[in-house]
Amino acid sequence: MHPTYTLTISCPDRVGIVAKVSNFLAMYGGWITEANHHSDLEVQQFFMRHEIRADSLPFGLDAFRTAFSPIAKEYDMQWQISDSQTRKRVVLMCSKEAHCMVDLLHRWQSGELACDIPLVISNHQDLQDLVEWHGIPFVHVPVRKDNKAEAYAEIERLIDEAQADTVVLARYMQIIPPALCEKYAHQIINIHHSFLPSFAGAKPYHQAYERGVKLIGATCHYVTEELDAGPIIDQDIVRVNHRQTAADMVRLGRDVEKAVLARGLMWHLQDRVLVHGNKTVVFN
Amino acid sequence: MHPTYTLTISCPDRVGIVAKVSNFLAMYGGWITEANHHSDLEVQQFFMRHEIRADSLPFGLDAFRTAFSPIAKEYDMQWQISDSQTRKRVVLMCSKEAHCMVDLLHRWQSGELACDIPLVISNHQDLQDLVEWHGIPFVHVPVRKDNKAEAYAEIERLIDEAQADTVVLARYMQIIPPALCEKYAHQIINIHHSFLPSFAGAKPYHQAYERGVKLIGATCHYVTEELDAGPIIDQDIVRVNHRQTAADMVRLGRDVEKAVLARGLMWHLQDRVLVHGNKTVVFN
Amino acid sequence: MHPTYTLTISCPDRVGIVAKVSNFLAMYGGWITEANHHSDLEVQQFFMRHEIRADSLPFGLDAFRTAFSPIAKEYDMQWQISDSQTRKRVVLMCSKEAHCMVDLLHRWQSGELACDIPLVISNHQDLQDLVEWHGIPFVHVPVRKDNKAEAYAEIERLIDEAQADTVVLARYMQIIPPALCEKYAHQIINIHHSFLPSFAGAKPYHQAYERGVKLIGATCHYVTEELDAGPIIDQDIVRVNHRQTAADMVRLGRDVEKAVLARGLMWHLQDRVLVHGNKTVVFN
């Protein structure tokens, strides 16, 4: 794979945006390997993502930013550019359940998930061996009713020290304090074990079992202050029937959870997820 | 297809039920073409469904009932036996939207849905031509705020006159009065245009659009007094993304609605759906 | 919905194509409502589709073509532009099986399929009433072993007379002569009742049953001289198990066939399907 730059843009929709951006890129000989556009006609917002071969451009990221800034200002763009050679730094947070961690760590180890994982934080020690076998530091930060403030202060310190771009709650099972949700807005990814908005909150599979649904699901979303209500990145389901107990649903749901979280994280790492209000545009 | 009898049983679970029933059938030479069993270990209830070749038994339904009654009493069974040659009588109720009606009427016309449709009732006249082209009587019963009591009295009279076993709300879009829900318990099938329990009530696709979900769905369920909360027969979903407007979701959802309703109705007609509490056992 | 022009382009990939096209559109004030791009890095071919609000441009299709031609030549483009107000003309061909026809005719009648259907051609008369109830002329052209040449000459005459853009084989069940395949290349859409390349040719559900597969499917594709080998537009599947007979597979398959054909045709009508070699780019 050739190194690429990824340029993502969100701005009010108007005539000429694509021309302006593509002219800019063409002027410098930029070789676009993937381009995606979306006009949200309801909210009149425009979204755009380009992958450009880095070696086709005559400059690096800093010069790109300098050259592009006037255009961005003219069109009132929220934008960013990233370099595929600068891997995102992802802190994983987990609890006792292993399935998402096993899945993510293997995808990372095999190179499928292109990121660095400087650190895993957990409120339990169950997964320490697994994490360390992958060569990743594991920090145990117990969270109890009586130490929440200290625990989350320590977690915040660890995330900052790790210079993380992204935090993944891989079945972390704890509620993140509002201040952290706000500080790392659109940077914390959670997997909720239901097809939201059905069965938000605790024990969703047991809620699903009680209701007698015929499909169960999982939802990957950005964490916001309101529990299980953040922008949805991806969802999926699996069919169940009367033979499944709540325990069977937990088992079947694990496969959906890990698949949906891995997909959502991969898209996030590739800058394919643009957030607008409480919704996402996913250029996958 | 050989004519069959279908025997369905629900009773408290205990040792020997299958032996008792299968002995009974074997004693009379009954040729079982399909058998399904389910023990719900949580509520200790047993469910069973047999299809038996009618010509393998030495008697008809009445004699069957007489001979089987003592066993049913001994095991405290809720049970019924039906004859595949006696087609169920289904009254369809619709409003303005055609997709479910086109689908059901064609499945009926082609013989896929083995039932009689003595009558279609609608609060609008939009689908009268469609229904009558299929050779089925169409009755227009307008429901307004000021005539609800009379309208539903008339509807009840029509259903009874038609000797209907089953009523299908094929996007009828009106709330059925509690008295009718109770009178025809487990006989009224509705299609709700969301993946329940998400987005119960009005305009579910618009709710789904606002929430930014990545899958939309439909739910086929028995109607109970509490809106959109009855026992679920089947559900399905279709994937959506940021490109779909609420109108697109309505369009995509139509295909899910008609498929889920047709499946649910077919299973109901074949006595494959056993209700226990607010949940269903579906032997499909 | 505002009227739109749809511009589709396929050309050898090189730097500057998007800039050139988007400049052209921006120069004339073109308001792009949807844009899709694809670079096939393996074959170095570029594909592009734009929807532009017609009322944002200062000219009609002819002037557009004149103004755009030099650019198209410069970049060696295969291209076309269409007007959403000029509905495509679709001739449907069918045989005895009704399910795809019922589905397509209803989607057309309800406005979901934006096309004109000047004519239905069939080698049997079974569906004449259905077609004529929709107000569409039905022509019976029997095809027998001893009259194939004459029959297909008549069919060709009818298609041409109807000024059809597109021919849909809605379970037509006859092999189209090579000369017609070539004459209407990428204009004849077929639904094959298997998940190609599995089970090409006759009786695919029976082949699937014999093989004991656990999923059956359907494939919508452009017709080419080689049977069931043309460019695939869409495919889908449904799960089966040991309980399904070949007849059950036929029944379950019908729902997949009609859904896949309707999707494929809708994308074709919206100029979302670009063919390159024996493969398709589908901007859906």
Added chain:
Amino acid sequence: MHPTYTLTISCPDRVGIVAKVSNFLAMYGGWITEANHHSDLEVQQFFMRHEIRADSLPFGLDAFRTAFSPIAKEYDMQWQISDSQTRKRVVLMCSKEAHCMVDLLHRWQSGELACDIPLVISNHQDLQDLVEWHGIPFVHVPVRKDNKAEAYAEIERLIDEAQADTVVLARYMQIIPPALCEKYAHQIINIHHSFLPSFAGAKPYHQAYERGVKLIGATCHYVTEELDAGPIIDQDIVRVNHRQTAADMVRLGRDVEKAVLARGLMWHLQDRVLVHGNKTVVFN
């Protein structure tokens, strides 16, 4: 979970089988927790699976076998009974690709896959660390063109020494000699990385890419002498489009492969898969 016995039966269909078997079980007070039946009306074969609480029966497996044998003979049954407390012994065979192994080993470690894994055999050493971290012996048996006979003799010896009931080819990528296929008939499970019968043989994703299919899949099947032609246990698919390269298909396919293999193996371990001819009955 209470210990259970699982009784599976396949025999020519006739009246009275269920009665005979359920009488036998009821006579001894057997508490049936799950029962499945299937009559294949085409080949006139009957299939049956019971799970019975072990503590409800007055005897163990040997006495069960003695008591049941006369019935089995009378009805010409192929049958077996197994004890959930006697875990099956599974030898995994792998090559260089890790994804199926990571998945299976984690499911085993977490208790989801109830079996013993006495041994992993591989023709490469890449996965040795992974296997040994799980505490399972790893044996490297290189297979080259010039040592096939010796290598497979060694493999056969290892399998026999491990007293394996089941061999799983977890992307082993070598063709098993006919003599071994026959010796371990219905005991060797393979995962093929296509939706069979499409794309049997080598490099199926590249074949799929070339054909331009819109869905790719995986197939879990018992190994027989004829390559990729054995009885299918399960299949699944994932949607692809023009944006996916062959490499993307390989990546996406991995998730389908591991899911389908894990499901197929779990059903096999629970004696849910009955083979008849070249097809399976899967009581899942």
